[in-house]
Amino acid sequence: MLRHLSHPVTPLAQNATLIWCDATGAAAWVDPGADAADLERIAQKQGVHLEKILLTHGHLDHVGATAELAARTGVPVIGPHRDDAFWLDQLPAQAQVFGFPEIPPLAPDQWLDDGDTITLGQTTLQVLHCPGHTPGHVVFHDPQTRLALVGDVLFHGAIGRSDFPRGNGRELIGAITGKLWPLGDDTRFVPGHGPESTFGEERRSNPFVADHVLATGSGETGRGRYY
Template sequence: MLEHCTLPVTPLEQNATLIWCNETGRAAWVDPGGEAPTLLARVRDQGLELDSILLTHGHLDHAGGAAELARLSGAPVIGPQREDAFWLEQLPQQAAMFGFPEIAPLTPDRWLDDGETLELGNERLQVLHCPGHTPGHVVFFSPSARLALVGDVLFNGAIGRSDFPGGNGRVLIESITQKLWPLGDDVRFIPGHGPESTFGEQRRRNPFVADHVLAG
């Protein structure tokens, strides 16, 4: 069974999420935006082995700690989709803009594409390419746990910004309604910021993508 815990990191309070297979103890950090030593300590405290570092997209608050965590743990950095390469190349400029410590550009060990499947112990994660917030944004979905890690595509009561370079509001809405909603109303999701919710709750109440809103 897939289990998880979420730890907000950096002044931007981004949700870094640790997921693991409780049968094998193999784990992955999703979107380690910073505080890499703290994240690695959490893995050890849980008695887990870090298998990989997964990125939904290339913004600093989600990817800023990935290189250091990889260096400390030896785990590979996987994702996002290749169209976010320019964001990862601009991590130094992003860090300077927000007053963060100096950071180098990042090239993942592996890019991801829509429809791929990742293994984590005995668990499987489906990869969905969900552009709109950034062009290479991906979502990780566990069918067995009915859990989605959606980065900055969708929030509890909101949706991701689409005014950054490469963003597109129409495409973002399509990603939510055509990629996420079909997974099922019962799916619980962990956003990049803020509390968890379910797709069904957002279809009822989210002022940007509720069914009655989109129906006009």
Template structure:
């Protein structure tokens, strides 16, 4: 597979910031740079990559906290999330106070993403799927040839995203998982926003929140 990935846990929340790169061109995107920019850039340099953009799944602090600084430092465009998460990005100063994080700058994405859009990383293309519920503007990225999905905080190994934040909705999240993620295929591996990777098929069998047996 010419799309490669490496996860870098960042922030006290151990959020999975992911480096995605095209093996042919060595051009890369960083997905959800929540913080610890030096650690992210060290991973980029170690692999000889050329960062070309920032991709965001949603507007929560642990996923976007390093975005403004990284974009300014390297002049990178920001793509995502869906514009329904604009209020989360605008509230970054409040989020930092709430969770005891150092102050971070707010920002405006260069491109808001919609259901059916595509994003590129080097010569590779990923599908954008709008998966609200954890936040109203949450998106996931799916690389169909490699059967790889980056799902942010929609789905975890053995769990699902929280829905007790402003404009979160449990029923909407369940629909996003069952109607947007499952049709992509049981053999799809996914990188969640926190914790280990899994496959959609494994979660359909074992995840207590969204296993098929719950809806039989």
């Protein structure tokens, strides 16, 4: 069974999330945005062994500690989709704009495509390419525990911004309704920021993508609320 815990990092309170197979202790950090030493200690305290770093997309607050954590632990960096390569190439500029310490460009060990799978112990994660917030954004889904790690695609009560370079509001809405909703209303998700929720709750109450909002054509397709 897949277990998880989130540890907010950076001034944007980005959810760096540790996931692990309960049966084997095989673990991965998803979106380690900062504080590599702290993230390493958290994994050690849980008694798990880190095997991978997984990235949903290339924004600084999600990847800022990736290179340091990979160097400290010797694990591979997997994801996001290749269409986010330009964001990873621009990490030095992103750091300068947001006042972060200097961060070099990042090249993952493996890019991901829609339909790929990632093995973590006895758990197999599905990869869904969900562009819109960024063109190469991916989501990780565990069908067994009905858990999704959605990065900045969807939040409790909000959706990701689509006004960044190569963002696309219509693609974002399409990814949410076409890729996430079919996973089931009872699927719980960990967003890139803020509290967890379920897809069913967001279909009922999210002011951007609730079913009744989209049915009336009043949903926001340009800019979400956060990040």
